[in-house]
Amino acid sequence: MLALARSLSRNRRLLGDFVVRDLRGRYIGSSMGFFWSVVYPFLNLFIYMFVFGLVLKVRFSDEVNKGQVALWMLAGITVWAAFGETISRSTNTLVENQNLIQKVVFPSEILPSFLCISSLINMCIGLPIVILGVLVFVNFPNLLGDPLPLAPLTDPAKEMSMPPLGLGWSLLALPLLMALQAIFTVGIGYFLAALNLFLRDVYHLMGVFVTVWMFATPIFYPPQKVVMEGYGWILAVNPMHWLISCYREVLIFGAWPDWLLLAKFAAIGVVLLFLGSRFFLWQKPQFPDLL
């Protein structure tokens, strides 16, 4: 892990150039440019609101209204998008850049890192929108809309309530959350990037895996529902659920994150980064031969 840090700091200029290139390359040639970074989460939000709210009638409680649910989902979508994108792109990044790896003495360890940084920066464009939404709804509560769900509750005792929206000093915890997210994400990214060279099927598997993981994480439905149905263990072993609930505390409820949960997440992240980067650097001399 230290070797990785040293190399990244030695190649920080190149890393920076790759991040800039990637951010510009995302929407280069498209007329709306960076506006897409804003549009994407919203489009996703509408899709999932429609599917989960209107079609499947996933319920929160009588007090929770559409606006709250929308922001709650949007926070989750934004964070997940950065994570999911990084790990699926990392898997293929060595193959995509094989020209550099095979023809140039190239520090390939910057590849998963630049993807992670790039998508986190992209996420930073989405987060203010969540915050803006919270500000709007806090000041104009009548805009929040009808309570969701539309169907009557069967068992009021199991209602899934939600604290009121709010913003506060806890936003200061955002950089910490993002740093931990980066460590966790890039750790997985390094492992998958190297593994994909041994078995290219990994890349195809990742497409499915990321989707399954996304739906296993309470992004579009209340976590209490999972517990209620007896699948609480899924939440207990899903670090992304921990991370996203911490983000939600900070972003839309104005509360400090659950520090214990965050510490657990950090510990797992560090272990993953340690193992992932070890594996990556161990196999790195072989990369030109494996491609």
Add this chain to the structure above:
Amino acid sequence: MSTLTKNSREGSAETSAGTAIFAQDLSKAYRIYDKPIHRLYELVLPGKKLHREFWAVRNVYLDIARGSTVGIIGENGAGKSSLLKLLTGITQPTTGSVKVQGRVASLLELGAGFHPEFSGRDNIKLNCSVLGMSDAEIAERYPKIVEFSELGDFIDRPVKTYSSGMYVRLGFSVAASVDPDILLIDEALSVGDEHFRGKCINRLNDFRDQGKTIIFVSHDMGAVKSMCQWVVLMDKGEILEQGTAEKVADEYLKRAKARGNERMSAINRGTSAYPRWCSGEIEVTDVDMLGGDGQPAHAFTTGEAFTVRLRWKAHQDTKEPVFGLGLYRSDGTYVNGSNHEWRDKPIHLRDVKAGESGEVEMSAGALQLLQGQYYLTTFVYEHAKASPTAIDHREHVHTFEVIDPRRLQHGMLFLNSRWTVRRRKDGAVTSEESPS
């Protein structure tokens, strides 16, 4: 795209001060797996061997003096590029070691890593930083790179709109701007137009004049001979011979001819598909091409004695058959055609009876064709009629290769030329002549 490896990669204790690259017992084996999953099995089950080895480079010793220009030559698949990757440090040797003193830049592939959506300008900057240049260096060299590339307005357009020549020009411009001590080039110069190629060669000459080491990889003996004092001949991953360009050229030529013969006879096995039309009174049964040693061959050197021999057999009576030959370049250009009748002193062959047989030989003397691939067509025509009709016309009987080791002249045809240069200076005329 090129690469810079800063500083010396390994300790220089054993190498003398005048050595730029020192390779000792250098070998590289690539692992070949029958199934991709076997690679993974090997990773998780140590000690299990599921691969075969392919030795791309084997037991190479090299001691390249600083300031020299060395050519590495060999057929495709001889291990030249693999060796270059080892010397650059892109791949790790399986055995042995490489010691390099100084900054290495390698031009393995021009423009590798260009992003098609970005403009030439953006790609120059990114490419430079991949090469390890600092901001200050990029700022300083950037205008020169743009100028050298001669891309004009295209420099601001996305690279995806470039022609392949422009792409390479941009790539070389960036690569040429790095200031290495040792430059490794992999046939990168064989692209671009004549004008740009000239600029590239000038740049290389500058490098040489500055006392830098150049290693040049090619399968083109002509290019290597014009550039390099010292040539290393590789085959099947091993160094066959190394020495002065003249010394190695002979050995190379011998192999090239042998290989040319092999390749051509492989091609010729499949030539029955070419058209043959005939009325059949006379059949050409065999066509042999004979080289300087009188043996049938499919590869010849320019200037070598060249003879074509036909064997024929008459099945029916024929009044006035005439045998002819046509030589074509591989692209279909008609190079030469002749027969034994249309000559100052014609040979007439009249009233051939069924059952007769014989030979016809055309000897071209010294072969005047330059390097390239050619093919041979044979004709037997009945000339007794007002306009001759085909008795046995065979297109594309043999494909053959001409190798021109000296490369003194270019094009298709060797002219037995003679040059005179006259010079007037202060009223006196001097004249120098180069006889044919």
